[in-house]
Amino acid sequence: MINKNSPLPIYYQLEEIIKEMIEKEELKPGDLIPSEREFSEKYEISRMTVRQAINSLVNDGYLLRKQGKGTYVARQKIEQTLKGLTSFSEDMKTRGMEPSTKLIDFNVIPSSNGIATKLAIEEGTLIYEVKRVRLADHIPMAYEVSYLPVDLVKGLNKEIVNGSLYEYIENILNMKIGHGTQVLEASIARKTESEILDIHEGAPVLMIQRYSYLEDGNPLEVVKSVYRADRYKFIIDMPRVK
Incomplete structure (x- = not known):
């Protein structure tokens, strides 16, 4: 009361x-x-x-x-624990949800200086630029743009990126993904993001940049993602530091 x-x-x-x-x-x-x-x-x-x-x-x-x-x-938010590197598809499957992908764009482009630095390649080296909407049970959850070196991730095409990219890298190319670093920021949806994610322009979103590395330490990808704040929340387990 x-x-x-x-x-x-x-x-x-x-x-x-x-x-x-x-x-x-x-x-x-x-x-x-x-x-x-x-x-x-x-x-x-x-x-x-x-x-x-x-x-x-x-x-x-x-x-x-x-x-x-x-x-x-509203539908309750999906919780993701920031404790280990997993793919979106793996996360959704563990929750009993059906993951799917809507490909927005797929290109091979010369790398900019900023992306080249993060991927430890020379500026202008060819990279894949993959723009996708990630869905769970047919509901848009995130809009992500991924950058991967063409020489490293060979044979990538539209059909492959419509599924799980990590499964292709590990099961087909036999490369082992070692670890990743994520940077989270609060933001609001711009016009394009709001249209793609089916939310209002100016709605709260979570901006995430992820840098993934192979087991040998070589950079694998740079991913810039926009997550719906009304459908997603991240949980961090923080042990006491003494």
Whole structure:
């Protein structure tokens, strides 16, 4: 219940009540939530306060507002633990979801100075530029652009990149991927990204740059990804450093 004498803001208390309803599955994904008026009357609070709580939950990805239809419980976010290098396809399969890929563009281009430096090759060396949308159960999750050296990853084509790139590298080319480094940043979706990911322009997204290396230490790829913040969250296990 709402405690009006609590130091916690009333809108925040309502947020926690709604989140608890979702966690207990009293409200399930796809359910229409009660109206502002219903919340207002039930907890004897202003509709403005209710609206503030609902807006916050929409921004955090718990709720989804549909124009002219109301506000619904959103699908829960996919959790990915940043503990080991895995492919998108592997992540989705472990969650019982069907991974798929929509190829946006596939080109062989001369490497820029920045990409060449990260791949430890000379500027102008030919690289693959692969633009893909990654989907889980047919829902767009991420837009990624990958850069790989042509001389290293031989025989890459559109058919292969429509599947799992890591499976091709390890199972067909027999190269062992050793480790990767990821850099995460918060950002907002630009027009192109919003259209590709089916979200509003300006919606929160997670920008990730990944640098992957083979077991011998040679750089394998540079990947720039944009993840939907309403569908994805990353978890980091941090042991105590003494």
